[in-house]
Amino acid sequence: DVLAHKPKCVVIMAGTNDVAENNGPISHENILNNIISMVELAQANNIKVILCSVPPTSVFGWRRDLKPGPTIVELNKLIKAWADENKVYYLDYHSSLADEVLGLPKKWSNDTCHPNLECYRTVMEPMVSEALNAVLKLKKDKKIVPIPVK
Numbered sequence: 746d747v748l749a750h751k752p753k754c755v756v757i758m759a760g761t762n763d764v765a766e767n768n769g770p771i772s773h774e775n776i777l778n779n780i781i782s783m784v785e786l787a788q789a790n791n792i793k794v795i796l797c798s799v800p801p802t803s804v805f806g807w808r809r810d811l812k813p814g815p816t817i818v819e820l821n822k823l824i825k826a827w828a829d830e831n832k833v834y835y836l837d838y839h840s841s842l843a844d845e846v847l848g849l850p851k852k853w854s855n856d857t858c859h860p861n862l863e864c865y866r867t868v869m870e871p872m873v874s875e876a877l878n879a880v881l882k883l884k885k886d887k888k889i890v891p892i893p894v895k
Contacts, residue, residue, distance in 0.1 A: 747792070753793060753881060754792060754877060754880055755792050756836070757784065757795070759799075764811075793881065794880075798821045799817045799820055799839065802817060802857060817839065818847065821837075874890060
């Protein structure tokens with residue numbers, strides 16, 4: 746779907762539903778390979794990529810049997826290592842958002858999994874704006890800036 750719009754840049758944040766095993770169990774390597782495929786498709790179409798960490802989650806309300814926190818930390822190590830090796834911009838949301846149990850704190854989420862509007866606006870939007878400015882090498886008068894929260 747993204748390719749048809751021919752953007753200059755795409756932000757890829759993927760893996761949470763895989764960690765939740767929403768389509769069944771999947772290895773870290775297969776999750777990473779799916780992400781790599783998205784990056785390679787974008788690059789083959791001259792689209793710059795910002796590859797995001799999987800955000801923190803300490804519990805899935807629909808899969809309480811899983812312990813996603815440590816799994817996400819390990820998956821993010823693989824994603825970051827691949828991004829570094831392949832010179833793809835890596836945006837680390839996880840480090841900025843994780844609480845002591847590797848979930849999203851209550852102020853950022855109602856369920857430790859899905860960021861709320863305040864989280865997007867206060868933490869994530871400024872981070873992605875900075876990443877877009879870096880990847881697109883925008884000049885000062887063209888920089889992407891977060892929209893002020895009203």
